[in-house]
Amino acid sequence: MTATPRDPVDAIAAQWAAVRPDLDTVPMTVYGRIYRISRAMGDRIEKEYKRFGISRGEFDVLATLRRSGEPYTLSPRQLSATTMLTTGGMTGRLDKLEKAGLLSRSPDPNDRRGLRVTLSEKGREIVDESVTAGLEMQHEVLDGVLDAAEAEQLNGLLRKLLSAH
Amino acid sequence: MTATPRDPVDAIAAQWAAVRPDLDTVPMTVYGRIYRISRAMGDRIEKEYKRFGISRGEFDVLATLRRSGEPYTLSPRQLSATTMLTTGGMTGRLDKLEKAGLLSRSPDPNDRRGLRVTLSEKGREIVDESVTAGLEMQHEVLDGVLDAAEAEQLNGLLRKLLSAH
């Protein structure tokens, strides 16, 4: 007999324990929760950004430019490396964002192979508004279940775990 | 001046703090790490399952059937609900898995609208091998950076956080 499942992830682990008692299900519960939280927050943040007319992936591009500081200019190569996206995918995102007037492409004066991508004024406004809204939303969710000490503890453990990847 | 960044997520938070000192970046670091860990483990587990000829999504289907216990039979509807996939997506996955001989579809004797999806012997073998391999891999990663008490602490905090979603 297993303990009463406390959440859907525990329920899945209990099912496994019943049919495969030889398994150590702890790693599955840790990574299962991480996966579900990531996905749930992804959905919420997607909705939040949608209010500003951009997708999560588009936000990533704008945010990378914004936090690089003035003059808000990077190459497509730097952007695709930072956002963990292939260059093919980046071409498509830049096309959409350029068409929406949130950034512009111009030739790199020092390397005729390259381009420079620059955030427009409208792009800077939108990313500033959406990053604020997203952080506020995340803050509310966190505050609802963890106090400041717990959040710090969680962050420390996550930093350790991320270092293994 | 901010403290020396300890990982890429801290570096991003430090960049934001430099250009937008008004932001509270704590939620971003928590969810940023969760997102990156989820993605990194997703890539690793994908490779692990590939050794058995299946994708991560296909594993999810087989695993859901396997842990439901004998006779390893569920409806497409139950499968798409459990795996958080639309029915359209499930149709495609079942097509692939049926063609590979890992499961079979048969009419539901009690409801002529419905189907029953049943794990084949070959499917059961593959899911049993791959779940063992995946858990071992995850176990090694966890053991490399967290002791048992820390893992339990992390799991507790994650359970709390997941409950907010």
Added chain:
DNA sequence: GAAAAGTAGCTTAGGAGTAAGCTACTTCTC
């Protein structure tokens, strides 16, 4: 300074997901 190797960004083909809508069947309602 010419050839070889490397790099930047784009294009194309293919995979896998969602959303909406379809047909067939079942359940509810009177």
Added chain:
DNA sequence: GAGAAGTAGCTTACTCCTAAGCTACTTTTC
């Protein structure tokens, strides 16, 4: 028990991603 409403699974159209290969240009090597 006939009509209305609901449900199961599939199909289609669309989106967005990756992987591989292209052209153009730069850097290294001899």
